[in-house]
Amino acid sequence: MSSLSELSAQQREDIRQACGFACVRCGVTIYRYLRLPDGNGATLLCPTCHGLVEEGRLTPMQVQGFHTNPVVRQRHFARDRLPFSPDLPALILGGSRLLKDTPIPLTLEGEPILIFAPPRRSNGATRISVRLGDADGEPVQVVEGNEWMPSDGSWHFLLRGDRYSMMAARGDGLAILRIVARNRIAVEHLRTTIRGRRLEVTPDWLEIDGKRHVGRIGSGMLVGLEC
Template sequence: MANKFGLSRNIPDDVKRAVRQHCGFGCAICGTTITEYEHFFPDFVDASKHDPKKIVLLCPTHHSMVTKGIIPKEKVQESWAQPAAKDLGYSKTEHPWFKGIPSLKMGGGPLVQGTPIPIQVRGTNIIEFEPPEEGSNLARISAKLQDASGNNILSIDKNEWRVLSGSWDFKCVGNRYIFLDKFNAPSLILKMNPPNWIAIELLLTSIDGIPVKVTEEKLMIGSSTFSGGLFSNCRVGFAFG
């Protein structure tokens, strides 16, 4: 989709990186690490180019408030000039940071350590961790959620929130990242305990029509239930199908 100047919504990678670096790799207003990109002065509809000095990182909650006019663009501009993430230094638990690949609690087994892809179903990486990019302390989290028909509905790509279908919401409560579906029910809950580990308290998705449920205690894939059996210090901790 392009605006009246023919500008695509797809922001080039080098521009995104410049925006992330400027904003301290977090929401300019609150510092949360799961983010989206927002144009300001001008808005995207009036922008003739993707100018990193006119694009800001915002968490889904603050992005929605800006879109609805609850937060004025003047506040966005102020936050761009003095990003919260840089002021906070990621010292608060609700803005976690991890050096390298974080350890993971899930599936009832011991702590999964040093494993970039903790769980894979039929070749699809349900959740993936990458080390921080240069200039950042933040591990990059990627995750994909699909509906019962296997349609991609939500993805987190290296800490960037991408809503693909339907109405979704995100909130940060204490040290938990909670992703809500269009019915306001949790589909993904991540509990952060920096700099030590992340716990998957809940992950609901579907791969090729097979329902998948992950909690701290067990993995449920179709009619099969697993507890334990995840491996550390390897590329993939658990693979099914």
């Protein structure tokens, strides 16, 4: 089985719909596209489950079985613990009041660090995009509309309880998003350097180039704060 990078927009939409907009094995809404073992179509696996395939710990037959019966479509699956919501999520970060209707809470050196968008379909997942600096300070798209972009081991993803953790293999790039509720997300910790500018964010404060601020991110606008 191999990853798929060249898919049309319609093919990607059809695959997402068939898989329930999440990893067919665990339900995580950050995913990669993977060719099915019979070569007929593709499925969605989160970076962790994709790694199990690469290590041979998840067999082609098992992948086919998960694709046939995605976990998010099973009765026991708790959708509230993951960001499945038809609405733009409210955000908790930087010591500001609860941010609502703010798709891009932060930009650094003209680069949007986080982007949130409602799903294209009401039964889909919140679309999350993350852009952080690599070890040299160059911006890298880590997640694009829930699709995990790195394929060379330069970034790692992990689900820890109710947290999506994304970490650079080299450098200090880090983003931890806590799913407070399916329509509420807290930026528990974000740290990055882009073109010499350093940004660090928690729910209580943000720090730009070593200077700490509270309550500077605006709510109800396209971009909450431009750094």
